[in-house]
Amino acid sequence: MFPRGADAYIDDINELIPLTDGSIRTAIDTGCGVASWGAYLLKRDIISMSFAPRDTHEAQVWFALERGVPGMIGIMASQRLPYPARAFDMAHCSRCLIPWHKYDGMYLIEVDRVLRPGGYWILSGPPIHWKKHWKGWERTQEDLKQEQDAIEDVAKRLCWKKVVEKDDLSVWQKPLNHIDCIASRKTYKTPHICKSDNPDAGWYKEMEVCITPLPEVSSSDEVAGGAVEKWPARAFAIPPRIRSGSIPGITAEKFKEDNNLWKDRVTNYKHIISPLTKGRYRNIMDMNAQLGGFAAALAKYPVWVMNVVPANSNPDTLGVIYERGFIGTYQDWCEAVSTYPRTYDLIHAGGVFSIYQDRCDITHILLEMDRILRPEGTVIFRDTVEVLVKIQTITNGMRWKSQIMDHESGPFNPEKILVAVKTYWTGEKKQKQKE
Numbered sequence: 100m101f102p103r104g105a106d107a108y109i110d111d112i113n114e115l116i117p118l119t120d121g122s123i124r125t126a127i128d129t130g131c132g133v134a135s136w137g138a139y140l141l142k143r144d145i146i147s148m149s150f151a152p153r154d155t156h157e158a159q160v161w162f163a164l165e166r167g168v169p170g171m172i173g174i175m176a177s178q179r180l181p182y183p184a185r186a187f188d189m190a191h192c193s194r195c196l197i198p199w200h201k202y203d204g205m206y207l208i209e210v211d212r213v214l215r216p217g218g219y220w221i222l223s224g225p226p227i228h229w230k231k232h233w234k235g236w237e238r239t240q241e242d243l244k245q246e247q248d249a250i251e252d253v254a255k256r257l258c259w260k261k262v263v264e265k266d267d268l269s270v271w272q273k274p275l276n277h278i279d280c281i282a283s284r285k286t287y288k289t290p291h292i293c294k295s296d297n298p299d300a301g302w303y304k305e306m307e308v309c310i311t312p313l314p315e316v317s318s319s320d321e322v323a324g325g326a327v328e329k330w331p332a333r334a335f336a337i338p339p340r341i342r343s344g345s346i347p348g349i350t351a352e353k354f355k356e357d358n359n360l361w362k363d364r365v366t367n368y369k370h371i372i373s374p375l376t377k378g379r380y381r382n383i384m385d386m387n388a389q390l391g392g393f394a395a396a397l398a399k400y401p402v403w404v405m406n407v408v409p410a411n412s413n414p415d416t417l418g419v420i421y422e423r424g425f426i427g428t429y430q431d432w433c434e435a436v437s438t439y440p441r442t443y444d445l446i447h448a449g450g451v452f453s454i455y456q457d458r459c460d461i462t463h464i465l466l467e468m469d470r471i472l473r474p475e476g477t478v479i480f481r482d483t484v485e486v487l488v489k490i491q492t493i494t495n496g497m498r499w500k501s502q503i504m505d506h507e508s509g510p511f512n513p514e515k516i517l518v519a520v521k522t523y524w525t526g527e528k529k530q531k532q533k534e
Contacts, residue, residue, distance in 0.1 A: 100132060100135075100193050100194050100224070101135065101136075101193070105135035105136055105138065105139040106139045108136070108193075108223075109136070109139050109140060109143070111265075111266070111268060112221060112268065112270075113143075114265075115262065115263050115265060115268060115270050116189075116219050116221075116262065116270060118140075118143055118145065119143055119144075120329065121144070121329030121330040121331070121332075121333070122188070122329050122330075123145055123188040123189050123219070124144065124145055124146065124188055124330040124333060124424040125145075125146060125147075125148070125186065125187045125188050125189075125215075125421055125424060125425075125426060126140060126145055126146070126147040126148070126187055126188065126189040126190070126191060127147065127148045127149075127150075127180075127182075127186075127187045127189075127190045127191070127210075127213065128147050128148070128149040128150070128190075128191045128192075129150065129175060129190065129191070129192050129195050129197055129210070130150075130151050130175075130192060130194075130195025130196055130197055131147075131149035131150060131151045131159070131160070131163065131170065131195075132151060132159050133159045133162040133163055133166070134147070134149035134159075134160070134162075134163035134166070134168045134169075134170050136149070136191060136193065137149040137163070137168050137169060137170070138163070138166060138168045141168070141403075144330055144331070145189075146169060146403060146424070146425070146426055147169060147191075147426075148169060148170075148171065148182070148187070148426045148428075149163055149168065149169060149170040149171075150170065150171045150172065150173030150174075150180075151170075151172070151173070151174075152172065152173065152174040153172055158439060160172050160438070160439065161439040161442065164382060164438065164439065164442040164443075165442070167381040167382060167403075169382075169403050169405065169426060170438075171405075171428065171437050171438060172437040172438060172439070173437060175197050175206045175209065177305060177306060178303060178304060178305055178306060179209060179212070179300070179301045179304045179305070179306050180209060180213060180301060181301045181302055181428045181429040181430070181437075182213050182301050182417070182421075182427075182428065182429075183213070183298075183299035183301060183415070183417045183418040183421060184212050184213065184298035184299050184311055184418070185213070185214070185215045185216065185298075185313070185323075185324055185418065185421075186213045186214075186215070186417075186418065186421040187213055187214055187215060187218060187421070188214075188215050188218050188219070189218060189219045189220075189221065190210050190213070190214055190218065190219070190220045190221070191220075191221045192220075192221070192222050192223075192224075193221075193222075193223045193224050194223070194224030194225065195224070199222075199250050199253065200246055200249030200250045200252075200253060202308070203289070203290065203308045204253030204256065204257070204290065204308070205306050205307075205308050206306075207220075207250070207253045207254065207257065208253075208257065208290060208306070208307075208308060208309070208310060208311075209306050211257050211259075211273060211310060211311065212298065212311040214273045215273070215327075216273060216274065216275045216276060216313055216322050216323045216324065217272065217273060217274070217275045217322060218272070218273045219262070219270055219271065219272050219273075220254075220259065220270070220271045220272075220273070221268065221269070221270050222250070222268075222269045222270075222271075223267050223268050223269070224267070225238070225243065225246070226243040226244070226246040226247040226250070227247070227264070227267055227268065227269045228266060228267045229243035229244065229247065232267075254271050255287075256287045256289065256290060257273070257280075257290075257310060258273075258274050258277070258279060258280035258283060258310075259271040259272060259273055259274070260272050260274070275316075275319075275320065275321065275322050275323065276313055276316040276319065276321055276322065276323040277292070277310075277312060277313045277323065278316065278319045279319065280292075280310070289308075290308050290309050290310050291309050291310070292309060292310050292312050293307060293309040293310060293311055293312060294309075296311075298311045298312070299415055299417070299418055301417075301429050302410035302411070302429040302430075302431065303410075314343075324339055324340070324343075325339025325340075325342060325343060326339070327339060327422055327424075330424050331398070331424075333422075333423060333424040334395050334398050334423050334424050334425075335358060335395065335423075336423075337351045337354060338354070338419045338422035338423055339422055340418050340419050340422055341354050341419060346414045346416060346419060347413075347414050348414060349390070349414065349416070349419075354390060357389070357390050357392045358392055358395060358396075360392065361392030361393055361395065361396040362396050363507055364393070364396070364507060365393070365396040365397060367507040368479065371504065371516070371518055372445075372477055372479075372518065375400075375445075376397075376400040376401075376402075378401060379444070380402055380444040380445040380476075380477070381401070381402055381403070381444055382402075382403065382405070382442060382443045382444050382445075383397070383402050383403065383404045383405070383443065383444065383445045383446070383447065384404070384405045384407060384443045384445075384446045384447070384471070385404055385405070385406050385407060385427075385447045385449075386407050386409075386430075386432065386446060386447065386448045386449075386451045387407065387408075387409060387448065387449050387450055387451045387454070388404075388406035388407055388408055388416070388417075388420060388427055389408075389416055389449075390416055390419055390420070390423075391404075391406050391416075391419065391420035391423050391425045391427070393406075393447055393449075394406050394420070394423075394425045395423060395425070398425075402445075403426075404425065404427075405426065405427060405428065405443075406420045406425055406426065406427030406428075407427055407428055407429075407430045408420070408427060408428075408429055408430075409429075409430060409431065409432060409451070409454060409455075410429045410430060410431040411431075417429060432451060432454075432455050432459075432464050432467075433455065433458055433459035433463070433464070435467055435470075436467060436471055438471055439471075440470050440471065441470075441471070441472065441473045441474065442471055442473070443471050443472055443473065443476065444472075444473050444476050444477070445476060445477050445478070445479070446468055446471075446472055446476070446477075446478045446479075447478075447479050448468070448478060448479065448480045448481070448482075449479075449480075449481040449482075450481060450482060451464070451480075451482075452464070452480070452482055452486045452489075452490060453482055453483065453486055456486065456489075461489065461490065461493070462493050465490065465493050465494060465497065466497070469497050469499075469521060472521050473521070474521055474522070474523040474524075475520065475521065475522070475523050476520070476521050477518065477519070477520050477521075478499075478517075478518070478519045478520075478521075479516060479517075479518055480516070480517040480518075480519070481514055481515075481516055481517075482514065482515070482517075483513055483514060483515070484503070484513070484515050487503055487515055487517045488503075490517060491503065491517060491519075494519050497521075498521075498522050498524055499519045499520060499521050499522065500519065500520045500522055501517055501518065501519035501520070502517070502518055502519075503515055503516070503517050504516045504517075504518065
């Protein structure tokens with residue numbers, strides 16, 4: 100995919116759009132292979148959600164996660180991606196084999212939903228630069244030209260602007276708001292703008308062939324939904340969704356309190372799990388990420404966090420997490436996670452079991468955690484004593500070693516902490532039967 104290597108390929112992109120000034124922080128790589136694009140963006144302070152299916156190329160996302168690069172098993176099919184609207188500053192496809200021009204442009208429409216206003220879409224590989232590559236791709240010039248024309252047409256209908264096409268790269272940009280786009284529906288009857296739907300709904304929600312509307316603005320140069328700060332200031336700046344009051348019950352004051360709370364918690368965790376910041380842990384999952392405070396408190400360390408917001412949470416805070424410059428996904432913890440076995444080094448479960456204990460068997464959730472946790476990986480549970488005792492009984496049977504500890508604020512807080520470690524063990528050899 101990258102004849103001169105992913106690093107040089109990213110340098111080529113950097114000549115076309117600004118990758119290093121902090122304005123681009125979150126990215127999505129559709130059909131990511133082994134996620135080399137995401138891997139080489141990390142040193143540029145860009146974090147990519149890379150996804151690919153388990154197809155004929157087998158376990159590519161597994162390689163990504165074993166390299167310490169964020170990734171998920173995922174596919175563009177008939178359902179929305181499990182991410183909120185306006186999540187990513189940049190989307191990318193390099194030979195990702197997604198038929199962007201087919202099904203009335205439905206897959207590009209879904210990319211449009213998850214792209215931030217002013218966000219970029221980068222396409223390389225077929226059909227881009229077909230005049231040079233058509234023979235090697237074993238396709239006719241007519242076929243490739245037709246495909247590119249069809250993609251250009253869908254992008255136009257989405258009101259995207261083509262920024263540049265240079266050699267093997269093409270870049271489009273989503274508009275900052277929908278003022279002109281709504282006006283252009285007189286010219287382009289399809290796709291229409293979706294009617295009253297939750298744009299953030301990303302869990303078992305069918306894709307639709309209509310443009311997800313952006314929040315209203317008062318002038319044509321205003322960023323719909325509010326502009327975000329440049330990275331790294333973005334991590335602790337008040338996110339636009341909170342600034343505008345669109346997350347019920349979450350104020351700027353509460354957001355600041357939450358950051359301070361997590362700062363204290365992580366300081367405490369460093370005492371209980373001494374190698375927390377020393378490179379022993381790399382892939383971290385927060386099973387109930389709320390405002391992303393845990394990820395933010397860890398931002399200066401060589402780790403990354405998959406921030407999970409339980410599906411149908413009220414309020415739904417995943418959009419806030421992306422506005423802070425972190426990545427995450429929706430997940431129903433009564434179901435399996437879209438990842439391979441042994442792919443996370445540390446899992447944080449704050450209040451998850453109080454939420455789910457009446458919804459499904461907590462043993463199943465713990466067994467799924469065991470599946471995705473590396474041997475000698477660690478789990479931090481936070482919950483009431485009753486819940487933690489239930490958990491500990493089950494994890495003992497899973498050969499985890501664990502210890503219940505007091506809350507940071509002391510023994511009188513009803514919330515306690517359970518730190519568990521998955522032990523490394525293998526099946527015992529069968530004794531040979533005596534003849």
